Amino acid sequence: MKTIPSPDNLLAFDALARAGSFTAAADLLDCHKSLVSARVKALERELGAVLVLRSTRKVALTEAGERLRPHAARLRETMAQARMAVDQTQSDLAGPLTISTTSSLAQYVLGPALSEMAALYPELQLSLQVNNRLQDPVADVLDFCLRSARSHTVHDESLVARLAGYASENLYASPAYLARHPAIRQPSDLAAHRLLVMESEQRDGLLLKKGEQLLRQPVGAQLYLNDYPLRADLALTGHGITLLADYAVARHLQSGELVRVLPDWHCDYWPIYLVHPFRTPLSRKYQTFIDFVLPRVAAALPDNRAQPDSDGRASNTR
Template identity: 35%
Template sequence: MPASPDPFDLVIFARVVNAGSFGGAAEQLGLPRSTVSRRITVLEGLLGEKVLQRTTRRVVLTEMGQRILVPAEQIAQEIDGVVAIAEHRQAIPSGQLRVSVPADLAGISLAPMLAAFSVAYPEVQLELDLSPRYVDVIAESYDLAIRVDGAVQDQRLTTRHLIDLGIGLYAAPSYLQRRGRPDDPRALTKHDILVLLGGGTPIPWKLEKGGEIIPTDVKPRRVAANSYELLFRLAMLGAGIAAMPDLFAAPHAAAGELVRVLPDWTMRPATVRAVFPSRQLMPRKTRAFLDAMLSFLKPSTPRDPAFAEAARALGFGDGSLPL
């Protein structure tokens, strides 16, 4: 039984026949003419017969050449199809994009960005996982995961820093009218505190100003939940004071729906990262999503024209996205 020929040698053979010469095939393939001739010789050696008769002016198919031409052309067409798919996916983001995003971040802040992305790149089927668990990006075939705080332990993953979210204390005007406005972190213990849970444990508040750090006792809390979004809604309704990212609260503070409490005091920011399998050979769809996220979180970042146009089409003025 003869050894199996190299599929690329069959592609070269089909190109020679199609071009009518070794030189024409070499030009189509971007190879030296000597390489084309040598690969045909290798193919013939494996098959044990000539596939082409060379003359000074043209090449002529032998009987063996006639027999293998159709399957060789089919292989060439399949390879051309693979190349066309790859070229299209690199030029135009397309295909299924699986992304894990914290539910609070997606629900409160990212909805406008996600809407603009879906309009800008209609050939991408965006699948979002909003569960609180840390998905295994590689084992579960995710293209990308957005992580808030926490170190990335998996050495197989590449990390990209997106933004550090400032965190402040916020309350509704109705609450402050009813309970008064604290003028010192120590006065917070006399207020209705809305506390975030992490792993079932209340996350402490540590307020800092000018190097002074004051821990706040959050045990006499009014409500504790493992959802920033719920605490945000409760604060908006006047149920108490909540610590929340400025990204969530700033637009509502500007509209007078929330008030920054103890504005001179800050809390440790929350780091938002993107993690993905590899920066090398990153699919265009993943790169487009990363760029859209970055331009949304950092408006000074250059924005893809398709994404900016989609934002305008959705009524976001000059392409800026509402938070």
């Protein structure tokens, strides 16, 4: 099997063919002339042919060298075009960006930020994938994921997780629902109410926290829901009490459409991360997205206790 010629050796030969001497070729390549000589000799060994006739003052190409010359020139041009293509990708603020997040974060947090960004940067092609499944940006070919992280950790060292802030989850209901049902003064009163929760929350009981006090409150549920927007809609129309993140209820609390149930008790608290593959250096498009979206995500989280530019780890979605 014949040896495939080294690109570095072909580029050295191309520089020699263009410059006419080893010294001038070294100047073109910004290296020592001994390196040019060594690479041309290596190329002759790889191809099994004499390419250059050397003299004390100048070099001349053999017939084989003349036939090789245009191919070496095309390699140089291809390499230059490859560099230009990558440089353009790194510097352009255009083209596709694919982002994944959960249904609740898409509706209440990320969607408005992306809409604003699309209007400001019309050359970008922003694609938002809504998926409550934990996604891997590398395996799923995504540029960014906005994740809720219940376990507070990320296990994949190939990812960068930038901490946007924190969210909390608590119990909410509409005033109309609460007016029609018994008063709720303590966690045990929940047993007499209709809860709209996930199956795991019903099975394990609701974890409630008050200062240092923790308890698992058993609840009964007829309807299991793992989608925040649907939970919010049902709670707003008086169908029961549900768990919602603070970012999902902010405007409903302000309008009085929902009220907090057991306000002294908290249910959960977790960080939210903007996750992307580990890439250095970041392209202009990537860096612009991070600089634009991260502070807006942070501002949309009412219980934000994080610095938007800090790094962290994440692992789970909600």
